[in-house]
Amino acid sequence: MENLLRLLIVLGGSAAVALAAVRAADLLARHADARHPETPLWGLLRRCRTPLYVVLFTALLGWTFRATGWAPLEDHAALVEHVLVLCLIGGGAWLAVRVAAAVVESSYARYAVRSRDAARLRRVRTQVTLIMRVVSVAVGVLAAAVALVTFPAFRTVGTSLLASAGIIGIVAGVAAQSTLGNLFAGFQIAFGDMVRLGDTVVVDGEWGVVDEVTLTFLTVRTWDERRVTLPVSYFTSRPFENWSRGGAEMTGTVFVACDHSVPVALMREHLREFLATCPTWDGRAWDLAVTDTSPTCVTVRALVTAKDADDLWTTRCAVREELVGWLSREHPGALPRVMTTQLDDAPRP
Template identity: 65%
Template structure:
């Protein structure tokens, strides 16, 4: 009977203490969050309840599993201790990642709520926060993996020889992972150099899109047709690219018209004014319409319309082009470019007759000259 009660008491007691600690921590965080709603840290820390419970339960079992005195513990005690140690290290790493993520995210949300008037700074902080979370998770993961390996006696035995050859291995690993390390440092440079941020509108390799994700090694751009372009972050440190969101999201849309020389420019300006005033995509800053070039057959008319961002610029550009062409087609069709064809002009009749007389006179002169040469006596 004692062999049955001891394991139940040890395991049941560990589970009860674990549930109580999880409930108490959640209750305490709820109370603090209710008293300080302006601090989002406590609400984010509540997501750490599960890794906290796993860590506490594993720690309690690691310290008390010998007290069960069960046969399986006596026969496989070292293996069980090894397994519990591995689980404890993994649970601790999980808890540390969750806590660091809660701290970083709460700082970001607090900054975003106080800096909502500056979207560029919010996107920059969001990019930095994302990369910080990934760096912390990578460091904690590497340390946890190393700690788990050191729990094996054979790994501790070969540790000295591994440290002795660490210099050579480091050089070899650095050469082999040159591209990966380059992308890693490029990602940190992008995050803290404010080159490109999550949510920025960029043009890379002729593709227009929005930066959707930035990791330590690659960057993902979502195009307007919902494709994803994935490229190494080192691309943005080695090659030029367009960032339409840097320095402000406002844009100027350009619409070009190739028209006939008889196009009514003044009436087109009035029509453009009516179109932009009715367009919700126009930000109300400025608009104009001018003739920028001319060719023997057409003129080039340029319309400029300001917009709040690149999306509104695209919308107002398409709207102005469509409505202006429709208005010209319905009210001034002569202004649209045409291909002019006409028969070749005929020469006047007097010029034709004079040319014919000159040709006849030249022919007669050549004939008379030849006849005189034939009639000349030979010596």
């Protein structure tokens, strides 16, 4: 009974001390966040409370569990210490990733406040996302390696593993050639400024916005809310359209088939008046001209501009609807006609 009471005291005391330390650290971070609102670092560091508690609680148990005098723990002390070491390694890796994420996110937030260039912000955001993924993978691999070293069997065969590392590396490189290609392509996209989060792109005839970028794949959200997932090597080996490079402003056209009698001057004047009231037209440029003719109709092209692809699509649709409606109301004779002739049923001599 006494040993069981000691065990409860050790567990409860370790949990209470760890909780008190985490609570104190959280209060300090909250106080620093209130005194320094210009940086979100301290507020982001408060996300580290759970992994910090795991690390502290595990470390305290490693120091105090022998004081319980409980026979099952003493008989398996080596196993208990090994489990606690593994938990400490995992908690430390978790804490390291959270701290790194807080520092990186804080740096990006401070940069975003100072910068007014949307394209540069998307570029930095893409790089930050990929950097955090690399850091997470690196910390995870390092933690797994350290955890494996704690097993005596792995330490014993360490020499043979190192001796065969070259052969294994060659085999793995050949087997994972596609994966490694995507990995290096991900770095090229992140730091080569080819594609950024939020860019409007056209790939395989699909128009959409870059929604997610990882080290191996890229997701494009299409206009109808579908997600098209492509390997990042696609963007380094094939041509694609990036409508956000060099600025998001775009120019679009609307083609209307009309009769030869269409009043082009009046149509041009009506387009100018309509664009003055169109909220998605950015006011940079507009035009209306006859660009083609055929024996049955003429093709009138309206040219409009907008600040981005979404507004351009809306403007083009609005202009098309307005011109067709205006012709139907004011000049119905200017709409295209289908010429037909009546067959003569009378027999020919």
